[in-house]
Amino acid sequence: MTLLRRLIASGMMAALFGAGVFSCAWATEITPPAKINQDQYLRGSFTMERYLAGFDKPLRSNGDFILSPTTGLVWRTLDPFPGTTVLDDHGITRIDDQGNRDALARGDQFRQFVELISAVLAGNWQPLEQRFDITKSTTADNAWQIILTPKDNTAIASQITKITATGNDYVQTIQLEKPSDDHDDIILADQGLGNLPLPPEFAALLTGTVK
Amino acid sequence: MALRASIWAFCLILMATFAGWQLHGGFTGIDADFLSLIGRENTDPDKPKSNIETVRHLLARDSQQAIFMLSHPERDTLEKAASEFADKIAAMDGTQNITLPGRNNDRFADLMALYGPYANGLLSQSDHTRLTNGDGDALYRRAIQNLYSPATTLSSQSLKQDPFALLPVFLSDLGSKLGSGNDVIARGGRFYLPVMATLSADLRSTGTDPRWVKGAKAALQSIKDMTPDLTTAKTGQIFFAQAEATRAKADVQRIAIIATIGILIMIGLVFYSPIPLLGALLVVGSGLIAGLAAVILIFPTIHVIALVFGASMIGISVDYALHFLVLRTSDGSPRDRLRKIKPGLSLGLLTSVIGFSALSLSPTQLLAQIAVYSVVGLIAAYCSVLFLLPLVPARDVRASSPIRKLHDLLQIGLNRTFSTRPTRLIASTVIIIGLVLAAALIPGNNDIRQFGHGNDTLISDAREIADILGLGGSSTFLRIDGDNAQSRLQTGEAVRHALSPLINDNRLGGLIGLSDLIPSIARQEENRLLVTHELYDRFGAALSDQLPVNITAPTMSADYLVPDERATMILPEIDRLHSGNSDIIRLRNVMDIDAIRAAIAPINPVTLIDPADAISAQFSQYHFWAWVALGGALCIAAILAVSRYGLRSGICIFAAPAGAILIAVIGGYLFGIPQSFFTTMALFLVFAIGADYVLFLAESRNSNHDDDTRLAVLLSLISSVLAFGLLASSSVPLVRDIGSVIAIGLVGAWFLAFWMTAPDHEQGNTP
Known part of the structure; x- marks a missing residue:
């Protein structure tokens, strides 16, 4: 039962990992996505459609994001309701439209997670291979495609059954399939690299106090 | 005589073979757990358990857990090492399951399946406060954000059951209440990871716990050898018990060997x-073998303290051998010599058997084992004197023997102390009154924490694990009684409410009770009503607009979550929070016990229980009982003495062992030895040996082997003090105290045996 918080965190982290993996999946045979150096960050916009089994229409949202190997991931939903999710060394924090912060999960495990994404961004396959079976291919329009299937007995396996990502210079689409037959489709656009420091509006989101 | 000797020798060989087979084959375990010392009273299962029963139940359950902490500067290396180590432990016989961070992931689905249907009645404290304060808007916004957040446990199922996403917050809150323990902790440049093993319930009863501990240590060493910079710590009752058993066994071997060598040198x-050595060995050995075989035959495991006591039986059984061996060859055939000492020997045995049999009435298994060991061992020693010693060629005590000379000198000294019978009668009266007063006035100290030796490494490991991981440590708990499960759950909720301020100001580290896992129906009803009014009525329509489905308010008449079998199957922790018809609230890091006591005082029926205090209180009860039993044994001895020796002589003879007990009690008090239940039980031994001394002397008084008997008693004293004096050197405080008390008492018994049986013509200073 001491697992409760960890289990919840794992579920949230698994979802975030799917989102975070967007810029790390490439095949060695094809042009990999642009690497992010330690002094850089990746910025872009997203559209997410959340398909829930038994519901006809998906839950659609869009917004922007920023990912830095050194500080973490900020996922900012702008529409239909503003809200931000931050993943950094300290855990997962949700910030509502009034600036109230809510720590969803805390713990040192998140440092490892940020390191994992960063390692992948640096072109290191090792961390992914420990947790996923990886299948690489090329799509009809010459984009690369990578399918990540969580290995058994990993934290992610209980939350995500498959991650499929496609892209060229950057990841363009991600699909996260869940054990409950739900799935999230994420389309990324307007991506580009910038040099640190982070833009002030994002930097502020990473440093606020949790309420 | 030869036939009886052969039959008896065959019996001894049979018993030795049986004992060796049982012990070396691992069929009989050695138990060093203090829990075994707590009585197992049979009570009505429908009635609330006593404090000590609850303590036994909970500690027995806790004893099924072993906690390892692995540490390394690199997290990946640590996790890899921990995983390999966990696999090794899981593969060992006796391991039920392993908990390791990152494993048990399928549990999340089970938890959601259990709690999901009741989500609208399960509120975290913060959500409850927000809704009570009319701040449902914050929860509504959180629910909306949850719909679109990438970090969410949202699913189609959870959306139907819990559209306002209350359950994840409830579970997160519950996780906080449960405390840490399954996370990797970073501190001082190192990572720390817990590996928790749940052990089979029958591990101890089958005597396989030493094997498990050995295997666990080997696994730890192996993983340390494979992983440079890896450090480990371990804790759990199984490790402490094994360390204590190993130490006690080493003590037993040392004491038995040294005492035997000492006695052999003396002889x-x-x-x-x-040749007399052979005779003494035969008697001592037969006592040890028969006692051990009897205990093994009757009990599935032997407590180490019973073993230690068994080893000390050498000191008594050798008395019987010496009593025969010192007789002069000129006194006639072996049968004639045996006839001379048989009355005294038989009376001595009878008195000892009465004394030790009183122990068997004790509710603790340990004392029953000691009683069986002693009674059977002494009877076997007695039989060996009757059947085997007459076949051993006799040898006379040499006049030039240094011990003979010492004996002669002591006799001269003793004779100077002899008094008239009236004086002895007055002294006897003083002894009897003094004994009653000592028993009543000398304070007892039965604090169980003083009995064990403790293992410095294990204590240090336990502190480190409690400090870094928050595991182990305090075992203080609250017991909630009540007519039914729901009333107990409501009481549990009242307790949490009362103790929350103490958690907030760090006077209490935390607590977890059954009502935290399964709220009472009354609380669920209140929550459901609150959620209906403050969320569904106010924000239900707005939330429905965002969803591809209409949401409806919960039905008040729908089922509520209850602590049934299904809940227990998914939440095995429920078992740790329940004992008989009581609920248990476990407290962590208790810093201010008085504040806790004051906070729960108005809530009934709640009892604050510290296991160590409860066990100590139980031993205090046993302590009182032991004095009553000892008094009973003394009364029987007094009646026997008076009926055999007449009123005046009988009183004096009875007063010798009674005086020895008094000297042991006062001596122990003056030397700072705690007057515990166990030292009182040791007084039974003082009584038995003291009775042997005085009876041997009384039976041989005015006969031609009187001097031989005096020498035999001196030799008995030397051997007994040697054996019990060595017990006093034990590293186990309990054993040390017992040995000290007995050694002091026996010196007094020796002196009083002479003094009280002094012949009438040996009065005043006449030699």
């Missing part, structure tokens, strides 16, 4: 011949 110095 050698008396007879200048190895």
